[in-house]
Every structure is written in structure tokens, then in C-alpha cells.
Amino acid sequence: MYETEEARLKQLKEHLDQQSLPLSEADQAIRQGMERVRREKKQARKRRKRIFGSVAVVALLLLTFITSIRVSPVFAQAVASIPGLEKFVELIAMDKGLDAVIQNGYYQEIGVTQTIDDKTLTVDGVILDETGINIFYTIESKRSLKGLQVDYIHLKAEGIPEGSFSYGNIMDEEEIHTYKDRIDYQFGELYTSQNQSFDLSVAIKLKDQETVFSVPFTVLEQVKASEVYTIDKKVDIQGQQFTIEKVTVSPLRVGVKITIDPTNTMKILQFEDMRLEDEKGELWGSIRNGTTAFGGEDGKYTFFLQSNYFSQPKKLYLRINKVQALNVEEAFAEVNTETGEWLNQPNDQKIQLLQSNKHHAEFIMKNTDEEEFPFYFLGSVIDAKGEEVETPTTGKYGDEEATHWDLNFGRTDYANPLRLELFAYPNYLEGNIKIKIK
């Protein structure tokens, strides 16, 4: 029909095809285009922080989390069988104990909602035991939730022990109408009350507008009781001693209570590879995303491991091969936030102060072999007058070169220098500890 036009088009195509192409410039352009994306992703990663808050002075927070997620087919299937749980997979998949909680049907659907203006908060479900509560919730809106920030979270219940909690999630760039998160509230002591009614408040900020949701809910199924094993055994690692007091096995976590010998010349910081091992060699390691230990007073600590509550092994051992430790006199950092000057820190000076002022300090630690040091390393902050300076919000993030820790001080009328207790540091003692639990 249109042969003439087609012929002219063909002619032009052939003419264009004969043009020489700037191929080496093209290769460079492709590389530059890809590089731009990588740079942006790196920037974006920097902004991804998880926010940790603490409501109790007695609780010390040691936190660690990783970003890679592997999901077993069995777990994926268990998740798929519970409506609405699928969207939380990334928030629970790093923990074998939570994995087993889901597979054993101990996750409890709630489905209570509250709508304020165009935003709806839904408490999807919870996991409650004597050691804490995990609350899975979603906020949805017809309008974009981009830039949403959780301002604060309160959990009220009659007789609820004080504790620590962690929350905060990264919003999926492609799902700007949904924000989902897991609140991990960990009780400072075992909660054995019959009361299973809670009142959750979630305050969010979006474009300078604050919305406070308040959702009451009741957990119907009775809490499963913890199993307590008394051990009371003294152990030694390169001359430093501590006592394993008892092991408490609960659905959400296993707590290992340890007392550290006050005559030690080194301060023991973290039991990095502490793990449970059953008769088949199956392992349960430390908590990967949440609170990893409580304590500190009188050298008494409770460290938390992923739970094997539902696996019911015949035999169970507690194993430790390496421990983070520092000489007592090196185990704190002393820094002036106004001048940026260090007065004390571990001899190998792995921590640097990137920037600081009276409101805020940012520390970094260079990665070794591209491995990020996964621990939140700072504990209580004491000023020159011996008064505590609270750090209501702290954040940790990593980029390709270093791990960053952000500290925001609760007040600015403190006296420099500040003394920061170190809770974790990459300096190790090695040994081989194996203790029979059952």
C-alpha cells in the first residue's frame, strides 16, 4: 500500500546504520550512568537508620543487626499460611526462635485498627511471652507516607515491668502507602501477670503533622511459661573468670545469666559467639536484631540467644569460644564534645570521632575486610560532674568504609569531657567453653 514511504524509511534506516558510532565514549557513558546509581544507593543506605529507644534506666542495650535475609522454604510456607504475616517476613527471618514461634502457631493474630483522618493503623499480630512482646503493625493511607517518622511508642498494661524496646523500619520505595514495623518490647524482668490486655500508643510525624494512634488489644492465648535451668558454674577464658548462673528458655528468647568476677584485670564486653548446641549439633546464636543483653550492675548480666523453646532437644550445651574484652583502664572512652578531643580510649584507637557538638556526636569505626562491626558499642554517658547524660535516640548505620554511630544527647547543660562506657569492642580472648544445660 505504502511502498514508496516504506522504501524511503528503509533508505533512511540504511543511511543511519552506516553512521560510525562513538563506541568508546559509549562505554564510558554506561559506566558513568551505573556509577550515578551506585552513588545514590550508597547515599540512601546512609539514611537508613533504625531507631532505638530505652524507657528504663536499669536496662542496658546492646544491639546488633544484619541486613541479609535468608528464608527457609518451611518457614516461608508457615508464614504464607497466616494471613497478613507475609509482609513482615523480612523483620522476623533473621531469628531462628521467631521462625519456630511462627511454625508452631504461637504468633497470634490481633487485627485491631484505628483510623485518624486518612491514616489507619492496624495491630496485625503479636508474640507474647514472659520475657517480652513483639508487636507487628501496619500504617496505611491513600496518600503517600513518604518521610513518615515514628516519634515515640508507649505500651501500657497493668503491672507491666519496665523494659527496653526497639522499633523503626525502612519504608519500601515502591510501597509509599504502607509502613510496616515490628516493635520489640523486652521486659526488664519476667512478666507473669494474668493480665494480657495492652494499650499501644504510636505517635508518627508526617510533613510536620503529628498523629497519635492509641489502640487497645488483648492477647487471648495464655502465655507459655519459661523453662529455667540453674547452672552455677565458674569458667575461665585466658585468665578472666565468670560464672554461668542460670539459663531461661522462653519462646521469644533464651536468657543466659552471667556474673563476672570483679577481680578480673580485663573487662569482658560481649560474648560474641555464645550459642546453644543440641545433641545433633544444631546451633542457636545470639539475637541478631534487638536487645542482646541486660544488666551491668554488680557485674551481673543477662545475655540473650535465639530461642530453641519449641525444638525440645534431648541434650543441650552452652558454648563460647571467643569473648570481647579490654583492659579495665582502656574500657571507656573519654571525649570533649565541644573540642572533639579524646582523653581516653582503647590503645589501638579503632573508634574515631567524626563530628560532635553539645547536642550530638557521631563516631565511626573503619570496617576490617569490608566487615561491619555489628555491635552498638556505647553504654551510659557520664559527664565531668559525675552526672548521667541520657541519650534518648541513637542510631547506627554502615556504609562501605565504616560503621557510624549517632548519639543525640538529652540535654546540653552537661560538663565536658564525657565518659562513655564501652559495651563492645573488636578485641578478643579465645578459649573453648562447653557447659551442659540438660
Next chain:
Amino acid sequence: MHVKAIAGDDEAFLAVMQLHKQSLLRTALAFLRNEDDAIEALQEITYRAYKKVRTVKEPSYLKTWLIRIMINYCQDQLKLRKRYTVDDSGLETVSAEDISYIELRDALATLSDQEQRLIYLKYFQESKIKDIAQSENIPESTVKSRLYKTMRTLRSYFEDKGGSDHV
């Protein structure tokens, strides 16, 4: 290889871009008629595609998809250019053959953005009707009828011009 690129694998994406860079460059040159602009366009399209590559649903349409976002970019650039720059084509020395091409290109420039894409994909990239339909998200029969209508528009353009075929 395409499947891997969709999963966001660096090397696989680079390989896909290497595979299609000639087609992409030719597309940019056909629309922008300038090497520097074509290179800039390729960088921009690499950037946009690499950012979005996870969202492509059907790997086999990756090439058509890349060409499509390249054409979109070029058409946007041409609109900007119209607003801000003077046409300097009068400064070039051209042969009679070139005049025929320039005329055809002028004719193509009068078409709507979608008509230009359809013509370009069909006659310059020699894409299959099926692939064009997928990339434009319209039925194959619609691609055919629109191409047909576009050819009629082109013919009437030349007829109104008084038969430049005879020059």
C-alpha cells in the same frame, strides 16, 4: 543473562547495556542528530534503566523497553531544544540525497510522539509487532492500524509538499 539483570546484578546489567549500546546509540542519533547529545542520552538512559531494572516484568522485552525509554528521553530533549535553541541546520552543506533524508525527518517530526515511536521501532529497529504491542501496552491489532494510519499521514505530508520525490 537478561533474567539476571532484572535481579539487579551489576555485571549482568553491564552486559545487557553492552549488547544493546549500538541500537541505543543509533536511536539517540536518529532523534537528536548529534554525537555529544547521543552520548549524554546513553548515560542518562543507563542511569534510568539501572535504577528501574528490577521493575521489568518480562526479560525478553528488555531491549524494546530500553529503546522505548531512550526514545521518550530524546523526544523530551527535542521539545526542550525547540524552546531554547535556534535551528542551525542552514549552516550545513548538504547533498541532494541528504535533502531527501532531511525532508523525511521533518515529516517524521510532525507525527505524534507515539506515532514516531511506532515508526521508529517498526522500520528502524525492525522490532516485531508483538514486542511493540507489549512495550506500548496496546493490542497488536492497534499497533498495526496505527502504523497504517501513520503511513497515510506521511503520504499526505509529501503530497501537500508537492511531490518532493521528483526533486
